[in-house]
Amino acid sequence: MAACDYLGFNIFFWNYQNYWNDLCKFDTPDISYDDFLTGMSMTYATVHPKQQLFNDYSTQLYNYCLSGSSSAHGHTDIYYWSGNTDGSTSNTGLTGTKVGIGTDSPSYLLDVAGSARVTASLYVSDISSDASYLQFWNNKMRIDAGGNISIGASATGNEKLTVTGNISASTSIFAPIISATTGIINGNLGVSGRTLLGTIDAAGASYSQDKILVAQSDGEIEYLTTAELKADIADADYWSANTDGSISPSGITTNVGVGTTSPRTKLDVHHDPTSLANNTGGGEVVTFGSNTSGMVAGKLYYLNGSGAWALTDADSVNTGSSQLLGIALGDAASKGVLLRGFFDVTTYLGPGSFNQGVPVYVSTAVGKIAITQPAGSTDFVRVVGYCTDVANVIYFNPDGTYIKIA
Numbered sequence: 001m002a003a004c005d006y007l008g009f010n011i012f013f014w015n016y017q018n019y020w021n022d023l024c025k026f027d028t029p030d031i032s033y034d035d036f037l038t039g040m041s042m043t044y045a046t047v048h049p050k051q052q053l054f055n056d057y058s059t060q061l062y063n064y065c066l067s068g069s070s071s072a073h074g075h076t077d078i079y080y081w082s083g084n085t086d087g088s089t090s091n092t093g094l095t096g097t098k099v100g101i102g103t104d105s106p107s108y109l110l111d112v113a114g115s116a117r118v119t120a121s122l123y124v125s126d127i128s129s130d131a132s133y134l135q136f137w138n139n140k141m142r143i144d145a146g147g148n149i150s151i152g153a154s155a156t157g158n159e160k161l162t163v164t165g166n167i168s169a170s171t172s173i174f175a176p177i178i179s180a181t182t183g184i185i186n187g188n189l190g191v192s193g194r195t196l197l198g199t200i201d202a203a204g205a206s207y208s209q210d211k212i213l214v215a216q217s218d219g220e221i222e223y224l225t226t227a228e229l230k231a232d233i234a235d236a237d238y239w240s241a242n243t244d245g246s247i248s249p250s251g252i253t254t255n256v257g258v259g260t261t262s263p264r265t266k267l268d269v270h271h272d273p274t275s276l277a278n279n280t281g282g283g284e285v286v287t288f289g290s291n292t293s294g295m296v297a298g299k300l301y302y303l304n305g306s307g308a309w310a311l312t313d314a315d316s317v318n319t320g321s322s323q324l325l326g327i328a329l330g331d332a333a334s335k336g337v338l339l340r341g342f343f344d345v346t347t348y349l350g351p352g353s354f355n356q357g358v359p360v361y362v363s364t365a366v367g368k369i370a371i372t373q374p375a376g377s378t379d380f381v382r383v384v385g386y387c388t389d390v391a392n393v394i395y396f397n398p399d400g401t402y403i404k405i406a
Contacts, residue, residue, distance in 0.1 A: 007062040008055030015043040273342035273393045281327065281396070283341015289333030297328050298348045299367035300384070301337065309333060311367040314374040314381070317404055320362050321380040325398040338396060345369050346392040359383045360394055369394065380404045 019039045023029050031039075044052060100106030102113035141151045152164025167173075257263030259270030271283075279298035290308045295301070301309035302323035309328070312320030327343050329336035350363065352371025362382045363370035373381050382402035385394045 008051075008058035010051050010058075011040060011044050011047070011055045014047060014051075015039050018043060271342060273344075273388060273390050276342060276344040276390075276393055278344050278346045278392075279348075281329070281338050281341055281343030283396070284339045285329065285336040285341070286326070286339055287334050287336055289337065291333040293332050295328040295331050295333065295335075296367070297330050297335075298343075298345065299328055300348070300362065300369055301326055301328055301367070309337060312362050313366045314362045314364045314370070314379050315376070316378075317380050317402070321382055321402045321404070322400075325362075325384060327396060340397050341395075342388070342393055343396050344393050349392060354387055354392055356387050356389050358387050360385050360387060375405065377405060 019031070020029065044055060047055075098106040098109055098111065100111045100113070101116075103111055141149070143149050148158060148160055148162065150162045150164075152162075255263035255266055255268060257268045257270070259272065260268055273281075276282075288307075289303065290306070295309060300312045300320070302312050302320040302325050304310045304323070309326065310319065312325065314320070324339070326337035326339050327345075329338060345360075348368045349360075350365060350368055350370060354371060358371065359373075360383070361370045361373045362380070362384055364374050364376065364379060369384060371387070380402045381404075383399040385396040385398070387394055
């Protein structure tokens with residue numbers, strides 16, 4: 001039986017009578033603690049069953065009172081701690097080395113079932129090996145012996161901060177070096193210094209070479225050093241526009257192509273007006289003029305002596321015969337005025353019927369473009385472009401001369 005099973009006073013009494021009563025009271029007995037326990041066991045074995053049962057009940061009651069157990073039945077190991085004079089606590093029981101708060105079956109040296117509050121600092125004095133770490137919430141966050149913090153399911157990492165999952169920051173994240181296998185930025189990226197792409201040494205102190213990422217036509221990403229990029233630019237002496245609005249080197253001539261991959265001149269621009277919507281166009285566009293509102297997209301204007309765009313009228317030579325002409329692209333000059341290019345004139349075309357290749361004129365209908373040339377007395381006739389093979393789309397290119405009808 002365990003030592004704590006002999007707490008009945010009758011066993012203590014008979015043990016004293018049998019082994020201690022005849023000893024000299026003036027001398028310290030030569031009996032060890034183990035001998036004392038052996039005597040208690042022998043005494044228990046020699047007493048009659050009534051005394052044994054009385055001892056069992058007494059012992060059970062003592063253990064119940066000392067352990068704080070919710071049950072006074074059966075023998076219970078003692079798990080209790082006491083405060084020391086230096087403010088620390090130590091195990092003063094005869095068995096067990098664990099403390100449970102809110103649980104009677106602790107699995108750790110200190111096992112708290114429920115919330116714990118620390119109003120000052122929490123110190124962990126020794127995390128001495130890689131196998132030891134401070135763990136939070138089922139290993140969702142831990143700090144290892146090297147001071148590395150890992151966050152995430154079964155988080156482990158060799159960096160100062162390793163996160164399994166996304167990081168959200170409402171303000172700024174500052175770091176001298178940010179290294180990532182892949183990265184996506186939804187929004188703006190601001191760089192106040194140099195942007196270096198390349199191989200970073202282990203200490204993050206230097207770069208082996210600057211590199212630039214270049215998307216290829218097959219969707220692959222190629223790493224080019226600055227020297228390689230310069231060589232490619234030197235070999236590709238002209239650039240062409242792509243369908244996504246970007247431009248790319250396209251050959252080994254000295255020409256630039258827009259809308260074509262085979263430019264024949266220094267600047268070779270290919271137009272395709274088939275996609276124009278009503279009252280839209282493009283080409284050579286200016287944004288000067290004092291008009292801040294009131295203009296109508298699709299109507300024909302001339303620049304008057306006050307620096308404002310005014311509506312044309314072929315009834316008077318003062319309203320568009322010799323002045324600079326343009327088609328409004330919006331309700332203000334700042335939205336653009338087309339001086340030369342292609343335009344869909346569906347809304348403000350007339351009089352006359354659209355016919356491929358024929359000239360168009362300043363109309364006697366204010367702000368319109370006519371297929372039929374003006375014929376009234378004192379009207380002026382001025383060609384402003386030609387019909388294309390795309391319905392209601394004209395090539396707008398005003399003639400610099402006009403004729404006044406007598």
